[in-house]
Every structure is written in C-alpha cells, then in structure tokens.
Amino acid sequence: MSNKWILRGVRPLGGEATTLYVDNGVLVDEDPVGAQEFDAHGLIALPGLVDLHTHLREPGREDAETVETGTLAAALGGFTAVHAMANTEPVADVAGVVEQVWRLGQDAGHCDVHPVGAVTVGLKGEQLAELGAMAESAARVRVFSDDGKCVHDAMLMRRALEYLRAFDGVIAQHAQDPRLTDGAQMNEGIESARLGLAGWPAVAEEAIIARDCLLAAHVGGRVHFCHVSTAGSVELVRWAKSKGWNVTAEVTPHHLFLTDEVVASYDPVFKVNPPLRTAEDVAALRAGLADGTIDAVATDHAPHPLEDKETEWAAAAFGMTGLETALSVVAAAMVETGLLDWAGVADRMSIRPAQIGRLGSQGQLLTPGAPANLVLVDADSTWLVEPAHSASRSRNTPFAGRTLPARIVATFLRGRATVLDGKPA
Amino acid sequence: MNRHLLSAADLSRDDALLVLDTAEELARLADRPIKKLPTLRGRTVVNLFFEDSTRTRTSFEVAAKRLSADVINFSAKGSSVSKGESLKDTALTLEAMGADAVVVRHGASGAPHRLANWIHGSVVNAGDGTHEHPTQALLDAFTMRQRLGRLEGLQVAVVGDVLHSRVARSNVLLLHTLGADVTLVAPPTLLPVGVEAWPCAVSFDLDGVLPKSDVVMMLRVQRERMHGGFFPTTREYSRRYGLDARRMAALPEDAIVMHPGPMNRGVEIAAEVADSVRSTIVEQVANGVSVRMAVLYLLLGGQLADTAEAAA
Numbered sequence: 207m208s209n210k211w212i213l214r215g216v217r218p219l220g221g222e223a224t225t226l227y228v229d230n231g232v233l234v235d236e237d238p239v240g241a242q243e244f245d246a247h248g249l250i251a252l253p254g255l256v257d258l259h260t261h262l263r264e265p266g267r268e269d270a271e272t273v274e275t276g277t278l279a280a281a282l283g284g285f286t287a288v289h290a291m292a293n294t295e296p297v298a299d300v301a302g303v304v305e306q307v308w309r310l311g312q313d314a315g316h317c318d319v320h321p322v323g324a325v326t327v328g329l330k331g332e333q334l335a336e337l338g339a340m341a342e343s344a345a346r347v348r349v350f351s352d353d354g355k356c357v358h359d360a361m362l363m364r365r366a367l368e369y370l371r372a373f374d375g376v377i378a379q380h381a382q383d384p385r386l387t388d389g390a391q392m393n394e395g396i397e398s399a400r401l402g403l404a405g406w407p408a409v410a411e412e413a414i415i416a417r418d419c420l421l422a423a424h425v426g427g428r429v430h431f432c433h434v435s436t437a438g439s440v441e442l443v444r445w446a447k448s449k450g451w452n453v454t455a456e457v458t459p460h461h462l463f464l465t466d467e468v469v470a471s472y473d474p475v476f477k478v479n480p481p482l483r484t485a486e487d488v489a490a491l492r493a494g495l496a497d498g499t500i501d502a503v504a505t506d507h508a509p510h511p512l513e514d515k516e517t518e519w520a521a522a523a524f525g526m527t528g529l530e531t532a533l534s535v536v537a538a539a540m541v542e543t544g545l546l547d548w549a550g551v552a553d554r555m556s557i558r559p560a561q562i563g564r565l566g567s568q569g570q571l572l573t574p575g576a577p578a579n580l581v582l583v584d585a586d587s588t589w590l591v592e593p594a595h596s597a598s599r600s601r602n603t604p605f606a607g608r609t610l611p612a613r614i615v616a617t618f619l620r621g622r623a624t625v626l627d628g629k630p631a
Numbered sequence: 632m633n634r635h636l637l638s639a640a641d642l643s644r645d646d647a648l649l650v651l652d653t654a655e656e657l658a659r660l661a662d663r664p665i666k667k668l669p670t671l672r673g674r675t676v677v678n679l680f681f682e683d684s685t686r687t688r689t690s691f692e693v694a695a696k697r698l699s700a701d702v703i704n705f706s707a708k709g710s711s712v713s714k715g716e717s718l719k720d721t722a723l724t725l726e727a728m729g730a731d732a733v734v735v736r737h738g739a740s741g742a743p744h745r746l747a748n749w750i751h752g753s754v755v756n757a758g759d760g761t762h763e764h765p766t767q768a769l770l771d772a773f774t775m776r777q778r779l780g781r782l783e784g785l786q787v788a789v790v791g792d793v794l795h796s797r798v799a800r801s802n803v804l805l806l807h808t809l810g811a812d813v814t815l816v817a818p819p820t821l822l823p824v825g826v827e828a829w830p831c832a833v834s835f836d837l838d839g840v841l842p843k844s845d846v847v848m849m850l851r852v853q854r855e856r857m858h859g860g861f862f863p864t865t866r867e868y869s870r871r872y873g874l875d876a877r878r879m880a881a882l883p884e885d886a887i888v889m890h891p892g893p894m895n896r897g898v899e900i901a902a903e904v905a906d907s908v909r910s911t912i913v914e915q916v917a918n919g920v921s922v923r924m925a926v927l928y929l930l931l932g933g934q935l936a937d938t939a940e941a942a943a
Contacts (some may be wrong), residue, residue, distance in 0.1 A: 391740075399825030402762030402800060403739040409826070434716030516719050518739035520760070 209621040210238040215247030217580065220548030226251060228578040229516060231620040246582055249376045251613055254286025254317075255533065255581035256559040256568050258349065258378065258456055259432055259504035261525070262288070263321070264310060265303070266295025271509040271599045273310035273319060278530070279507070279597040280317045281624040284581035284614045287318040287560070287568045291352045292329070298325035301343040307452040308345035316624050317617075320563060321522040324349040325366050327378060329355050334366060335496045341373045348564040351378035353432055354479070356414055358384055363418060365543070367427025373562060376428040376454075376460040379418055381439070382480065385411035397445035401469060403519065406481045408436040415439050416462040419446035420455055429561055431455040433506050437490030444499045454562050456504035457491050459524055459535035460604055464488075468604070474515045474522030474605050476509070495554060498546040502559040505532045509600030527603045530596055533583065533609035541585070542611060548585070567620075575586040578621040584613045632929050635747050635754040638764040639804040647712060647808055651773050653925035654918070661921065664693060666773065666824055671700035674931055677730040679705045679721065679746075680757075681737040686916070700931075703707035703728070722749035731931055735759070741847050753930040761795045763907045767891055768801035771923040774911050775846055777918070778887050783810035788840045790816040790872060791850030791899050792861075794823050798891045799850060803831045814839050818872065820861045837872055839882045848889040849874050849899045865898060875901040879909065887911050 211228040218224065229238035257280065263271035273290070280288050290307050292298035304321035311319020316372075320366040323340035327333045340347040350370065357363045358377060366377055387410045392398050394405025415431055419442060432456045434440065446453040466482045476482060477514045494500040508525025528535075533564050536555065540546040542552040546554070553560060560569025588609050593601035617625040624631055632646050642650070660666050676695040680688050688704065695702045707721055718737075732753040735743050740760030747754040751757055758764040787806055793799045793815050806813050811885050813831035816821065834840050840849065841933055852868065862868045874888065882888075888900075888909045896902045905912060 345790040394824050396825040399823035400800075402760055402797060405824055429685065440828065471743040513717065516717070518718050518745050519741040520739040521718075570863075 209495055209616070211239035211244055211621065212237060212241045213244050213246040213251070213349035213582070215245065216249055216251045218251045219531060219552050219583070220250045221248070226572060228618065228621045231578055233572060233574050233576050233578050239243055243358070244616070248584070249582040250548050250582060251260040251572055251586050252284070252581050253556040253572060254560055254581055255284045255555045256509070256563065256565065256610060257285050257288040257505050257529065257532070258430070258502055258532055258559045258563060260288040260290055260507045261509065261550065262290045263509060264305065265297065269599070273307065275508070275599045276595060277311060277314045278630060279529040281616060281617045281619070282597050283346070284533050284583065284617050284619065285317050285486050285529060286579040286581070286619045287320060287340050287565055289320045289322050289352045289563055292322045292324040292436070293350060295569065297321065299327050299329070301336065301339040304340050304347050305343050305346040307311070317619060318568065320331065320349070321345045321347055321563065322353070322378065323350045323528065325350045325352045326362065327359050327570070331355060331357060331359055331362065334362070334369065335526070337366070337369060337375065341375060349378050349430070349562070350375055351380065351432065353378065353380045356380050356382040358414070360417060360421070364421050364425060365368050367422055367429060368425045371427055376430050376562060378430045378432050379414065380411060380432050381411045381414035381418070383413055383469070385416050386413070389603065391477070392469050393468065393483045395484060397466045397469055401470070401472070406407045408438050408483070411436055411473050411480055412438040412442060414423055415442045419451060423449065423451040426452070428452045429530060430596050433480055433504065434500065435459045435461045435483050435492070437487045439493035440490045444494070447499065454501040455499070456502040456559070457500045458506045459528055459532045459539070460501060462495065463535050463537040468531065472519045474517060474519050475526070475602055475606070477519060477524055478520050479524050480525035481562060492539060492543070492545055495540065496550070501554065503532065503536055503555050504559065509598050510602050511600060515602050517527060518531065525602065527596065527598050527600055529598065531591060531603060531605050531610065533614065534589070535605065535611045536584065537612035538610055563581065580618050582616040584615050585611065587613045589613050595604065636659045636765050636926055636930060637743050637747065637754065637756045637800040638763050641765070642805065642808060644808050645837055647772070647805060649779045650769055650922065650925045650929060651776060654921040655928060658868065658918070658921040659926045663919070666697050667699055667749055669699045670928060671698040671931055674700045674731040675703065675729055676732045676734065676927060677703045677705050677725050677728070677737045677904070679725065679733050681707050681742070684736050684758065687736060690916070690919040691740070691757060691923050692846070693769055694920050695927055695938065697920070698928055700879065700927070703730070707874060718745060721772060722746050727764050728829060732927060748942055754883045755926060755930065758797050759799065759917065762797050763801045764797040765801045765805070766919070766923055767798050768805040769893070769918040769926065770915055771802055772805055772891060773849065773918045773922050774889065774915050775887070777914070778911060779845060779885065782806070785811040785845045787811050787813045787841055787846040787848065788812060788844040789848045789850065790837060790874070792819045792821045792828070792852055792856055793854065795820045795856065796850050796899065802926070803829050814840050814873070816852070818862055818868070821856070837878065838881065841878060842883070844882060845886050846889060847886065849936070851893065852895055852899050869898050871897050873901065874904050876903045879904050879907065882909070889915060891915070
C-alpha cells in the first residue's frame with residue numbers, strides 16, 4: 207500500500223480544516239507525486255497515541271494476549287507506540303527478554319513496542335535487575351517498572367532512582383504498600399463496608415507516592431507514578447511538582463470514568479489494581495489531568511482469559527482491557543465535559559507520554575518534517591462497545607454495552623496506514 | 632419477594648414480616664407428632680456448602696425436608712478458590728440436575744450473587760464471606776419478637792467483630808427495616824471503614840451501651856483474628872468486650888442475650904451468661920428451622936392457604 211497520502215479536510219488537534227501531506231514516513235508541506243487521497247473532512251488529527259502502560263502478556267500468557275493481538279488492538283485504538291510491561295513469564299528483567307519483546311513488536315508492525323524493564327530480578331523487590339544492560343540493548347529501555355508489584359523497600363527504591371540517572375531512565379512506580387493491602391479487594395470506604403470485601407485504603411497508594419517524591423528529590427532521580435487513583439495522590443504530585451522535582455504521573459481511562467459503586471454487582475470485570483475509587487476521587491483525577499498535574503493517560507490494558515474473570519470476586523484476576531476504548535473514554539470524561547480540548551488530549555495521550563518514555567520519534571506535533579505518526583478521529587460519531595468485536599485476545603472490558611463518543615477512523619505509523627475505516631489496514 | 636434471597640436488603644418491611652409470620656405458622660408444626668408438610672413435594676433443594684457449617688446446613692436440610700422437598704447436599708469444600716471445579720461449573724451442574732433452589736455457603740463475599748447469574752432456580756445466601764447471612768438475621772428477628780413481643784423501637788446492641796461479620800451486616804439491615812435501633816459495639820479495629828453510612832449507631836464502650844439495651848447480640852471472635860493484630864490479647868478483648876455475669880447484671884430486667892454460635896465460652900461470652908435464662912441461644916437454633924422453612928416456602932412460590940389445608 208502507498209506510503210504517500212493526501213489527507214484533505216482534516217482538523218489537526220481539532221483546529222481549522224486543512225490538508226496534510228505524507229511522504230516517505232514524514233509529514234511534508236506539498237503534494238507528493240503519486241499520493242493516495244483520503245477524504246478526512248470533519249476528522250480530527252492527533253499525533254499517534256503513546257501508551258506508557260500496556261500488558262501484552264507475551265512471553266508466557268499467550269492465552270490472554272500476544273504482541274500481535276495486543277498491538278493490533280492498540281492500532282485500532284489510535285496508538286502508534288506502547289510500552290509493554292515487564293511482568294511476563296519469564297519476567298522482562300534481562301536484555302534477552304526485552305529484545306525478544308521488542309523484535310516481536312517490529313515483526314507485528316501494528317505499532318512501536320517499547321519494552322519496560324523490571325526494576326528488580328523477578329519482580330521480587332530484592333535485587334536490582336541489570337538495568338544498564340536493558341538500556342543498552344536493541345530495545346533501548348528507558349522506563350523501568352515492577353508494575354503489579356510495588357518497589358516497597360525504601361533503600362532499593364533509592365538505589366534504583368540513583369542508578370537510572372546514568373542513562374536518563376525513569377522508575378514507573380506501582381504505588382501500593384503491600385502490608386496495608388494484604389488481601390485487599392476493593393476501595394476501602396462505604397462500598398467495601400457494605401459489600402463485605404476487604405478494603406484497599408487510599409493511604410496505601412499515597413504513602414508510597416509521598417515517600418518516592420521525597421526520595422526522587424533527595425537523589426535527583428526521575429520517578430513516574432503509574433495509574434494514580436486517589437484525590438490524595440493528585441495533591442501529592444501537585445505538591446512535588448510545585449517544588450520543581452522530577453515527578454510525573456499517569457491516570458487510566460477507567461479511573462477517570464468509573465466509581466466503586468459498580469462493584470455492587472460483584473462482577474469481577476470491575477476488579478482492578480488499583481481499585482476503582484469514589485466519585486470525589488474521579489473528580490480530582492479529572493481536574494488533575496486537566497491542569498496538567500497528571501501528565502498522561504495510560505491504559506493499563508490488562509487482558510485476562512474468561513476463566514480468570516468468570517469466578518467469585520475474590521478468586522478473579524485484577525485488570526481490564528483498555529487500548530481500544532481509551533480515546534473514547536477520555537473524550538467522554540474530559541472533552542465532552544469541557545475539561546480538555548483536543549490539543550489537550552494530544553498532549554496527555556501522545557506528547558507527554560512520549561517525553562516521559564524518551565521516545566524521540568513519537569509524540570510530535572503535526573508539522574512538516576515530523577514523523578507521520580497520527581490518528582484520525584471522528585469526534586461526532588458514537589459506537590457501541592462489544593467485547594466480541596475486540597482485536598484483543600481477551601474480553602474483559604468494563605465498558606461492554608456502553609455507547610461511547612469518538613470513533614478511530616485511521617491510524618498511520620510512519621506514513622503507513624495500520625488502520626483504515628476503523629479496520630485493520 | 633424477589634426470586635433470590637442474597638441480602639437482607641432484598642427484603643422490604645412487608646416481605647420481612649411475611650417471612651416472620653409464615654415462620655410463626657410453620658413453627659406450630661414442630662409441636663405436632665408428624666412434622667412434615669407436602670408443600671414442596673417434587674421440588675429439589677440443593678445445599679451447596681463450600682465451607683463447613685454443620686449447623687446451618689442441617690438447619691436448611693431439616694427445613695426443606697419438613698416441606699417434603701428432595702434435598703441434595705453438595706459439599707464442595709476446597710474446590711473454589713483453590714482452582715478445582717469453578718463456581719460456574721458447579722452452577723451448571725446443579726442447573727442440569729434441575730435444582731429449584733440452591734442454598735449456598737461460600738467463603739467469598741458475593742459468591743451467591745455470581746451464582747444467581749448462572750442458574751434459573753432461587754438462590755438463598757446461607758453466608759458469604761464477610762458479607763451477609765440473611766436467614767440468620769431473620770431467625771434473630773424472629774427470636775426477638777417471640778421473646779419481647781415486638782421489634783419496633785427495640786434497642787439492640789451487636790457486640791464484637793463487626794468488620795468480618797456477615798451476621799452483623801444482615802442484622803443491621805434487617806433490624807433497621809423492621810424499626811429496631813441497632814448500636815454496634817466493638818474496638819475501632821473491628822469496625823469497617825465506612826460503617827458511618829450504615830443505618831445504626833456505633834460505640835466503643837460496652838458498659839455505656841448495656842443499661843439501655845433490650846437485646847445484646849454477641850458475635851463470635853474468630854481464632855485467626857485473635858492473632859491478626861486487631862487487639863493486643865484475647866484476655867484484653869474479653870475484659871473490654873466480653874459479656875460476663877457482672878456486665879449482664881447491668882442489663883434491663885427483660886433484656887435477652889443472643890449469639891449466632893458457635894460460641895467461644897470465656898472469650899466473648901462467659902459460660903454463666905450463655906446458660907442463663909436471658910440466653911436465647913437454643914431457641915435461635917430451633918427458630919432457624921422455622922424461618923428457613925418460611926424462606927424456602929415463599930421463594931418457591933408456596934401458597935399459605937394450601938399449607939394450612941394440608942396441615943389440617
């Protein structure tokens with residue numbers, strides 16, 4: 207298929223209609239010879255979305271997702287780059303595993319795959335993994351995380367933050383004090399008291415965030431907080447940023463949209479780590495994302511096979527899929543509410559996550575010379591979320607049966623269409 | 632009534648009174664030489680117990696048999712969370728056997744709600760994790776009404792490990808529906824965060840609550856809590872929150888003492904209290920059968936008039 211495109215009538219970042227030209231993988235300022243015309247009237251163009259937090263499950267849990275299926279779902283959701291979390295089997299804690307995942311991404315070709323390296327060997331929280339080897343590998347890892355587990359040992363966290371300064375890496379911390387969340391099942395509050403499910407207090411997240419802000423400041427390291435979920439976390443990040451410390455944070459679409467009241471069904475499709483919180487937390491997260499305290503939306507796409515969710519609540523796995531619904535949920539939570547415009551969405555879902563991940567060729571504004579990584583969105587149409595139609599191998603979306611705004615029409619990766627007319631190209 | 636009994640909150644005031652009144656009528660059967668009614672003949676009731684509970688299972692079994700239902704005891708202990716046969720597969724098996732009602736006891740909160748999605752029969756929650764135990768609350772209310780003649784305006788103290796108690800949750804909801812005033816009494820570590828939204832009062836001081844209580848319900852302290860750091864020692868718990876003879880003397884004259892069993896004599900309740908005339912513990916067991924008969928009977932669509940005729 208052609209890699210030369212003329213996108214007529216398109217509205218970059220939701221602004222004035224114009225024409226974009228694509229040639230040889232980059233945006234150019236005039237009509238390339240032999241280009242394919244694409245009628246983009248009324249469509250909004252955003253830089254290709256960048257996810258800081260994706261579970262592709264390969265190697266090890268190919269029954270839940272593979273790099274092929276996960277990245278196809280990503281492209282259909284408008285992403286041109288994803289960060290693949292390290293909690294695979296084997297764990298991505300050595301150069302060999304991150305290079306394997308990186309190559310699987312290259313072979314699939316639906317979007318760039320940037321492996322996240324584990325902070326500690328086997329995610330055990332005891333000994334630093336070979337962070338430098340992963341950074342220098344073909345995968346060029348810059349984001350390190352024990353996601354799913356918290357780096358809870360304060361000394362180990364300090365050393366990791368210090369060590370990564372040598373190659374500008376960042377620790378993406380899963381902030382969860384393990385002792386305060388032993389056996390925890392859902393947000394601790396009115397709903398957990400009523401439902402008789404063990405509570406997961408906000409302080410278990412906030413205490414680690416407060417500690418790590420102070421550690422990052424002390425050693426001059428760079429810390430990023432995964433999936434912040436409470437009003438208190440937003441306050442702490444705002445405070446750390448006001449000090450000028452090198453702190454960033456992400457929020458998931460589901461934490462921007464759903465509250466713990468949905469747990470009353472005991473349907474484990476709503477079971478997630480960190481748990482869904484209260485309406486006050488949702489409001490604070492939205493405000494934090496709007497004012498830039500929270501830098502990025504990240505999906506925490508966590509596919510699980512049906513048998514791990516069709517159980518009683520306590521036995522079910524934590525996690526929700528999210529790649530295909532992320533932009534639509536952000537449109538509903540942030541754009542339709544007037545909290546963010548489309549330029550703001552581009553900033554939080556592409557530009558800033560690319561900066562945090564140090565991805566040079568992603569998250570660029572749509573100007574001539576920039577890599578042609580972009581997504582075309584029909585903001586005026588709605589669609590019904592039907593799990594059976596998902597490109598992911600798993601079906602655990604909490605938005606099943608909901609009608610959401612904003613449909614992805616096309617995704618381009620370095621000028622090559624990965625999605626056209628809402629379908630794999 | 633709803634098709635299922637999953638939570639005490641499923642019962643409106645009228646529903647709850649209907650269960651209690653029906654139970655009262657059915658209780659008279661127990662005094663007859665032949666205790667059996669033909670009402671549920673040909674219907675199948677499955678007792679699905681994922682946790683050991685001989686007393687609750689037996690109570691449901693006797694209740695179903697007195698209504699002439701076929702009873703299947705399906706003991707599935709250890710096969711759920713430990714990834715043996717899944718809850719769903721168990722449900723499909725029971726469905727294939729044609730269960731009209733499934734009485735379920737499970738260690739996971741909400742398991743009966745999940746089960747109700749997968750089978751067509753009625754689901755009766757016989758205790759789910761730390762969530763609810765609605766038939767226990769019904770038999771407790773039945774016992775209070777029997778002893779004290781009313782429920783409206785009764786002052787009920789529920790004492791002990793509220794955090795992990797399904798009995799406490801169901802009792803607070805049902806007693807509120809029926810117009811009684813509940814005060815939960817516990818050390819702060821054994822009250823859930825969020826308890827402030829419950830329709831009841833909360834106190835940390837048992838001695839302050841006892842003189843104005845018509846009913847004191849003592850909750851069992853589970854052995855694992857004793858070692859879980861919720862309180863310093865069993866002796867200290869017993870001193871602060873145990874009901875002994877000295878404390879019992881502070882109760883109003885007609886007040887009763889209840890316990891859902893099994894008791895830890897000498898921990899939450901002293902032997903002399905458990906065996907005193909105020910104690911309703913043995914009546915609670917007897918009333919459990921009548922109340923569970925009423926629940927099965929009403930959920931499976933029995934007609935009260937038919938029963939009366941059949942019994943006549």
